[in-house]
Amino acid sequence: MTAHLEVESIFKVYGAVTALDQVSLAVEQGAYVVLVGPSGSGKTTLLSVIGGFTVPTSGRVAIAGRDVTALAPAQRPTTTLFQDYALFPHMSVAGNVGFGLKVRRVPGDEREKRITAALDLVGLAGYGGRGIHELSGGQRQRVALARALVVEPEILLLDEPLGALDLNLRRQMQDELLALQRRTGRSFVHVTHDQEEAMALASLVVVMNKGRIEDAGAPKRIYERPATLFTATFMGESTQISGRVSGTNAVETAIGLVHATMTQPVGAEVALIVRPENIRTDGAEIELGTARIREATFQGAHYRVLAKAERGDQDFVLRLPPDHLVEQGAMLRLSCRAESLVVLAR
Amino acid sequence: MRRQVGNLLSGFYLTACYVFILLPVAVLILFSFQDGRLAVPPFKGPTLQWYVTIFTSDRMTDGLINSLIVGISSSAISVVLGFLAAFGISRYEFPARRLLQGVIILPLAVSYLLVGMGLLVTVSSLGFGPSLWTVVIGHVVINMPLAFAICLTQLGEHQRKIEWAARDLGASTLRVLAQVTMPMIAPALVAAFCLCFTLSWDEFIIAFLVTRFDVTLPVVIWSMLRGGFSPQTNAVGSFIFLCSIVMLVAVELLLFRKRRV
Numbered sequence: 123m124t125a126h127l128e129v130e131s132i133f134k135v136y137g138a139v140t141a142l143d144q145v146s147l148a149v150e151q152g153a154y155v156v157l158v159g160p161s162g163s164g165k166t167t168l169l170s171v172i173g174g175f176t177v178p179t180s181g182r183v184a185i186a187g188r189d190v191t192a193l194a195p196a197q198r199p200t201t202t203l204f205q206d207y208a209l210f211p212h213m214s215v216a217g218n219v220g221f222g223l224k225v226r227r228v229p230g231d232e233r234e235k236r237i238t239a240a241l242d243l244v245g246l247a248g249y250g251g252r253g254i255h256e257l258s259g260g261q262r263q264r265v266a267l268a269r270a271l272v273v274e275p276e277i278l279l280l281d282e283p284l285g286a287l288d289l290n291l292r293r294q295m296q297d298e299l300l301a302l303q304r305r306t307g308r309s310f311v312h313v314t315h316d317q318e319e320a321m322a323l324a325s326l327v328v329v330m331n332k333g334r335i336e337d338a339g340a341p342k343r344i345y346e347r348p349a350t351l352f353t354a355t356f357m358g359e360s361t362q363i364s365g366r367v368s369g370t371n372a373v374e375t376a377i378g379l380v381h382a383t384m385t386q387p388v389g390a391e392v393a394l395i396v397r398p399e400n401i402r403t404d405g406a407e408i409e410l411g412t413a414r415i416r417e418a419t420f421q422g423a424h425y426r427v428l429a430k431a432e433r434g435d436q437d438f439v440l441r442l443p444p445d446h447l448v449e450q451g452a453m454l455r456l457s458c459r460a461e462s463l464v465v466l467a468r
Numbered sequence: 469m470r471r472q473v474g475n476l477l478s479g480f481y482l483t484a485c486y487v488f489i490l491l492p493v494a495v496l497i498l499f500s501f502q503d504g505r506l507a508v509p510p511f512k513g514p515t516l517q518w519y520v521t522i523f524t525s526d527r528m529t530d531g532l533i534n535s536l537i538v539g540i541s542s543s544a545i546s547v548v549l550g551f552l553a554a555f556g557i558s559r560y561e562f563p564a565r566r567l568l569q570g571v572i573i574l575p576l577a578v579s580y581l582l583v584g585m586g587l588l589v590t591v592s593s594l595g596f597g598p599s600l601w602t603v604v605i606g607h608v609v610i611n612m613p614l615a616f617a618i619c620l621t622q623l624g625e626h627q628r629k630i631e632w633a634a635r636d637l638g639a640s641t642l643r644v645l646a647q648v649t650m651p652m653i654a655p656a657l658v659a660a661f662c663l664c665f666t667l668s669w670d671e672f673i674i675a676f677l678v679t680r681f682d683v684t685l686p687v688v689i690w691s692m693l694r695g696g697f698s699p700q701t702n703a704v705g706s707f708i709f710l711c712s713i714v715m716l717v718a719v720e721l722l723l724f725r726k727r728r729v
Contacts, residue, residue: 196638208633212651222637273637
């Protein structure tokens with residue numbers, strides 16, 4: 123059984139710059155893939171290679187078992203939702219949605235039916251006769267979605283689709299995209315630089331950096347057990363404790379000896395990663411020493427606390443419950459559970 | 469006080485400029501309505517007789533029809549060629565693209581006299597006599613770069629993304645051109661046509677050099693002027709002026725009006 127979308131050792135070189143450096147990825151049918159990374163990480167280039175807009179220097183792309191590497195965008199079973207929607211300004215909403223069907227020579231009455239169904243799907247029933255300039259940003263987005271989905275692509279590609287929307291609308295569109303993906307059962311590949319958006323949408327998060335895939339997996343796994351230091355820092359906040367492996371399952375750090383299970387050999391430089399919500403003050407099994415509260419900001423559901431270790435130059439970021447008495451300068455005795463400590467090579 | 473004097477002076481200067489530019493035109497139009505044989509003061513009262521004579525004179529109406537033929541066909545050819553060149557230059561990567569763009573723009577800098585003479589020599593050496601179609605060729609030479617430049621400014625990155633979207637949905641290049649690019653920049657295409665037509669409509673040098681019997685309106689006027697001034701020439705001039713103004717207003721409305729999307 124081959125994967126629905128297969129990307130095999132793609133290289134893309136622009137002069138002296140390597141935009142994609144041996145990128146491989148396999149995606150199951152019906153997955154919601156989110157490519158996430160800082161700007162210049164190659165995520166948009168990868169999307170463009172999948173869509174056929176960028177020809178890779180070497181490598182292979184296959185969709186639904188068919189090699190599409192040499193095919194133009196028009197011949198691929200993909201459609202793209204562009205960042206600025208790229209709607210046809212001189213056509214009505216129905217004209218935009220029906221364009222792909224017209225190209226495929228779908229007869230008039232069936233076309234009408236499918237346009238209506240697609241507009242229904244994105245919550246724009248009855249908007250067919252409107253002009254594009256009469257619509258708001260969110261509505262244009264939905265028209266673009268309907269236009270891309272009506273031709274029933276194997277894979278829908280989304281290029282930072284929510285970047286231009288304000289926060290509330292963005293949250294709403296996230297929910298709608300997810301619902302739409304579930305309802306249609308199609309694979310979505312979505313590019314964003316926003317790690318929260320990636321977490322909220324993805325069934326498979328692909329973290330990219332400098333043209334390489336740093337980590338790929340379910341959001342929960344990526345967040346709780348990141349594979350690399352870059353993934354740990356990019357995907358949310360954490361406390362990082364640098365150290366050196368000094369014996370079996372023991373790391374020598376600035377705050378003293380910390381015991382944890384690990385695979386790295388003695389002498390290796392490592393970083394210990396703990397997420398803020400996993401740092402505790404109730405004496406769990408791994409001791410992290412005492413720290414003084416430097417700053418605490420109230421965030422509604424919790425306090426976000428920055429603390430400094432009494433011994434050694436080590437900062438902590440942690441969360442305290444809102445009913446906790448938080449004072450600047452107060453001392454905390456920090457610890458964490460063994461399974462929430464991640465040891466990564468530095 | 470000082471400021472008032474300054475305002476007064478600049479107001480006076482502005483008025484003087486406008487009078488200098490527009491007075492001759494105003495006088496020309498006024499005396500096209502002259503009731504008498506001489507287009508000089510005093511003004512003897514309005515009449516439309518000279519307008520009647522230009523539309524009843526065969527020489528005039530032939531010139532008018534020839535000018536329309538040349539204007540419409542040369543502008544249409546210029547816009548089609550200019551648009552296709554702009555599409556090619558802006559949408560495809562190939563060596564010497566910048567150089568080619570420069571070569572296409574180049575005729576804008578060449579004097580009409582050179583274009584006319586060159587055309588005359590070429591046409592004669594090929595064994596064709598001067599004709600109306602030579603004028604059409606000449607006007608395409610001078611107007612195509614203009615149509616090209618107007619189209620090029622309208623084929624930006626945003627439009628390119630929209631064309632990509634069409635290709636992504638399966639459209640061929642021909643379909644993208646006919647159903648997306650051209651309708652999308654239709655106002656610019658019409659504006660380019662109007663502008664080319666205006667320039668062709670009152671172009672004299674090339675039209676004079678490469679025609680013999682089928683002459684355009686400016687050449688007819690020139691030969692009439694050689695026979696002395698009369699209110700009839702004023703009437704023709706006013707008519708040409710009116711046509712140009714209508715075209716320019718159309719360009720203004722189409723090209724520079726605030727776009728909604």
